[in-house]
Amino acid sequence: MGDVRVRFAPSPTGYLHVGGARTALYNWLFARHHGGKFLLRIEDTDVKRSTPEMTDNILKSLEWLGLTWDEELVYQSQRLEIYREVAKELVNKGLAYYCYTPEGESECIEVAPEEAEGKKVAIKFRVPKSERIEFTDLIRGHIVFEGKDIKDFVIMKSDGYPTYQLAVVVDDHSMGITHVIRGEDHIPNTPKQILIYRAMGWELPQFAHLPMILGPDKKKLSKRHGAVSVLEYRRQGYLSEALFNFLALLGWSPGEDREIVPKDEMISLFDIKKVGKRAAVFDMQKLNWINSVYIRMKTDDELLELLRPFFSEVGVTDDEAIRKLIPLYKERARTLRDFVELSRYFFEDVTEYDEKGVKKHFKRPLEVASRLETCLSELEKLENWTAQDIEGVVRGVAESLDVSAAKLIHPIRLSITGMTFGPGLFELMEALGKETVLNRLRRAIEWLKMRGAQDTPE
RNA sequence: GGCCCCGUCGUCUAAUGGCUAGGAUCCCGCUCUUUCAAGGCGGUGGCACGGGUUCGAAUCCCGUCGGGGCCA
Numbered sequence: 001m002g003d004v005r006v007r008f009a010p011s012p013t014g015y016l017h018v019g020g021a022r023t024a025l026y027n028w029l030f031a032r033h034h035g036g037k038f039l040l041r042i043e044d045t046d047v048k049r050s051t052p053e054m055t056d057n058i059l060k061s062l063e064w065l066g067l068t069w070d071e072e073l074v075y076q077s078q079r080l081e082i083y084r085e086v087a088k089e090l091v092n093k094g095l096a097y098y099c100y101t102p103e104g105e106s107e108c109i110e111v112a113p114e115e116a117e118g119k120k121v122a123i124k125f126r127v128p129k130s131e132r133i134e135f136t137d138l139i140r141g142h143i144v145f146e147g148k149d150i151k152d153f154v155i156m157k158s159d160g161y162p163t164y165q166l167a168v169v170v171d172d173h174s175m176g177i178t179h180v181i182r183g184e185d186h187i188p189n190t191p192k193q194i195l196i197y198r199a200m201g202w203e204l205p206q207f208a209h210l211p212m213i214l215g216p217d218k219k220k221l222s223k224r225h226g227a228v229s230v231l232e233y234r235r236q237g238y239l240s241e242a243l244f245n246f247l248a249l250l251g252w253s254p255g256e257d258r259e260i261v262p263k264d265e266m267i268s269l270f271d272i273k274k275v276g277k278r279a280a281v282f283d284m285q286k287l288n289w290i291n292s293v294y295i296r297m298k299t300d301d302e303l304l305e306l307l308r309p310f311f312s313e314v315g316v317t318d319d320e321a322i323r324k325l326i327p328l329y330k331e332r333a334r335t336l337r338d339f340v341e342l343s344r345y346f347f348e349d350v351t352e353y354d355e356k357g358v359k360k361h362f363k364r365p366l367e368v369a370s371r372l373e374t375c376l377s378e379l380e381k382l383e384n385w386t387a388q389d390i391e392g393v394v395r396g397v398a399e400s401l402d403v404s405a406a407k408l409i410h411p412i413r414l415s416i417t418g419m420t421f422g423p424g425l426f427e428l429m430e431a432l433g434k435e436t437v438l439n440r441l442r443r444a445i446e447w448l449k450m451r452g453a454q455d456t457p458e
Numbered sequence: 459g460g461c462c463c464c465g466u467c468g469u470c471u472a473a474u475g476g477c478u479a480g481g482a483u484c485c486c487g488c489u490c491u492u493u494c495a496a497g498g499c500g501g502u503g504g505c506a507c508g509g510g511u512u513c514g515a516a517u518c519c520c521g522u523c524g525g526g527g528c529c530a
Contacts, residue, residue, distance in 0.1 A: 140463070149461050151529075188462060188528035211464080211526095218525070246470095249482095253471050257481040276471080279526060283469045286483050296496080332495045342494095394492095409492040421494035 004036025005178045008062075008069075009168070011043040012054035016061035017228040018282065019183065019213045019221055022247045026210060027181045028067045029248065029270040036178075038067070041074040041171055045161050050077075061230035064240050066263065074175060076167050083162035086170050086200065087123045087155055095199045096155060099124045123156035125165075125195065133191035138179070138208035139275050145191040153192055165189060169196040172205060181208045181272065184279075208272050211251050212279040221282055237310060237335030239298075242291040250280045260293055292334045300326045303336075310336050316347055324431045328423040342422070346432065350418040350440055353447075357420040361410040365452035368411050369445045371401060375408055376441045385434045387426040394426070415444030 008024040010016060016024075031038035040062070044050040062069070090096035091113065098116035099108035108122060131147040155166035162170070168189075172180060187209050197204050215221045221228055233243055245261060253276075254261055254269040261269065298306070303326050304319065311322050325346065329339050353362065362368055378393050394412070398405040409425050416437055422428060429437050 137463095143462075145462075149529095153529095183527090184463065185527050191462095209463080214526080216469085220526075249470065251470090255472070257472070259470090259482050278464055280471090281469055283483075286470060289483055292496090329495090331497095404492090406492055413493070419493090423494080425492060 003178065004031055004034040005039065005176050006031050006036065006181055007039040007041050007172070007175060007177050008067075009041040009043050009171075009182075010058050011046060012051060012058060013046060013049040014054060015057040015229040015231065017221070018230060018233070018243075018247060019228075020058075021061065021065060021067075021230050021243075022213060022250060023181070023183055023210060024062060024067050025065070025244065025247050026252070026270075026272070026275070029267060030179065030181060030272055031070075032267045033270045037070040039071055039074070039175055039177075040069040041175065042076065043164070043167065044075055044077045045080075045167060047077070047161070057229075057231060064234055065230065065244055066240060074171065076162075076171065079167075079171065080161070082174070083166055083170055084156065084160065087162065087166060090125065090155070090196075090199055091123060093199065094126075096123050096125045098122070099154070101158070120158040122154050122158045124152045125155050125192070125199075127152050127192075127195060133194050135190060135194060135204070135207055137187075138181075138206055138272050140187075140209060140277060143187065143190075150191060150195075155196070165192050166196065169193050169200075169202075173197070173200070173202045177205050179206045179208060179272075181210065184209045184212050208275070210275060211277055213250060214279050214281045216281060216283075218279075218281060237337030237339075238287065238291050239294045239306070239336070242287070242294040245294070246287045246290045250282065251276050260290065288334045295333055295336070296331055298330075300330075303330065306336055307339055310340050314340055314347070316340075321346070328427060328431060332423065345417045345419070350416065350443075353414050353418050353444075354420050357410075357414045357418075360420070361414050362448060362451070365448040369448035369452065371397075371403065371408060372411060372415065372441055372445050372448070374401060375412065376438065376445065379434075379441070380438060382434075385430060387424075387430040390429050391426040411444075412441070416440040 006027045008020075008027050010020055010024075028038045030036075040059075042055055042058075044055070087096065091098065097110045098113060098121040100111045100116065100119050100121045101108040108124070110124075111119070111121065127147055127150045129148045132144060133147065133150075134142065134144040136142050153165060154163050156162055171177075190207055190209075194204060213221045230243070234240070241263070244263065245266075248261070248266055248270075249259070252270070252274060254266070255274070258269075295303070300323065304323055307322055307326070308317075308319075311317070316322065325339060325343050329342050332342060333339050375394060375397050378397050379390070382389060382393055394408055395405050398408050410420070413422065413425050413428075414420060416429065416432060423431075
């Protein structure tokens with residue numbers, strides 16, 4: 001397939017959501033696979049609802065996903081004259097007509113060109129009722145529409161702006177688009193557009209209609225389903241590669257049971273004909289899994305870069321502080337945000353102990369306090385504050401007290417983090433630092449003694 | 459309402475008309491382990507339904523039902 005040219009044509013009336021992103025992604029993969037061009041067109045003819053902010057959001061989203069485009073952006077708002085000329089040409093050919101809506105009426109009526117002068121008229125395309133319009137969709141195969149089922153449709157509104165149907169065809173033609181890859185919701189538009197191509201004597205592109213993306217309730221994905229904006233996923237701590245991988249697999253499979261597929265391999269494996277036909281539900285759990293896989297594939301240095309903005313949001317700007325957390329949480333985090341959430345006790349005091357943890361590990365307060373005191377005094381003596389040596393001390397204390405190491409480990413964890421789970425305790429203690437650990441142990445011992453005094457005066 | 463698209467585990471998907479319908483995720487066990495996670499092992503779970511074609515159907519055809527989309 002030579003000289004493939006595809007495009008993504010969002011309208012800047014909203015941010016880029018994951019459905020649009022997936023359409024862009026498939027266009028991009030198709031272009032890259034065939035060594036063709038991926039173009040971008042901003043469909044901003046809805047002047048009232050289009051904003052530069054949204055255009056910005058869309059471009060940022062695409063950049064973040066690595067969906068680089070070729071050639072310059074096309075803005076429909078700068079091409080209004082061309083649409084008007086084409087519409088006029090269709091009228092001249094008798095294939096479209098002026099349509100006037102009298103005051104108070106909802107339907108317009110055809111008027112002759114002479115009569116149209118000075119009136120606010122729309123232009124409608126005259127659908128040949130006896131014709132059959134068919135095309136072969138790259139994904140769905142042969143699709144047939146009957147002309148009689150299609151009503152004459154507006155191509156130019158009375159305010160002088162083109163409708164979607166006209167603008168798409170004119171632009172796709174003048175941009176030399178060879179393959180129109182878009183959402184399934186455009187299937188009913190296709191025959192109308194084909195009629196315009198025919199009327200103008202333009203060569204038809206190939207069409208491929210992608211399945212929809214649904215929410216968990218199987219309804220078309222929308223704001224109601226929570227985060228749908230691409231940049232929102234970035235904010236939530238998803239990696240660009242992970243969202244890319246996830247979206248690519250939503251409706252397409254590279255075969256051979258592949259799940260984690262790097263971008264370059266994706267390009268060589270991508271085949272539009274293997275895209276599925278059925279709508280796919282956006283499954284956050286799978287995204288989370290893919291994200292966690294990509295997090296684990298990152299080097300610590302790469303993660304440091306990625307984590308900076310998330311930590312600075314909570315006031316942590318010390319690289320070294322972040323760096324030492326990375327190995328601790330790398331295989332426990334599903335999102336970048338998790339690093340921050342899971343390591344709170346590094347930056348905040350422990351003010352309370354997990355309720356279930358207290359029941360389990362602080363059950364006999366005085367007994368636990370005394371064990372912790374032994375640990376405390378041994379740890380105070382420890383010069384070389386490394387995970388290995390800390391472990392030696394703790395296990396040594398366990399042995400001398402004749403209790404299992406777990407009897408010390410769990411209470412220590414609860415004391416120094418307030419939580420019952422987390423990274424390996426000794427690495428955690430090393431990372432927290434001697435002073436912090438000792439202080440938190442002292443505080444826990446005090447807490448336990450108070451608790452023991454009021455609890456059970458046996 | 460008219461037209462169009464679609465229907466394989468809960469979810470994402472694989473399966474030239476031919477082995478006990480495969481993988482991933484989720485969930486549940488077991489294992490490893492100081493906990494959690496990661497890892498390893500195992501398990502529950504699916505061809506929407508009914509006809510036909512065929513030696514043989516998830517796969518082809520028809521119908522029903524269900525879901526979705528566009529237009530009104």
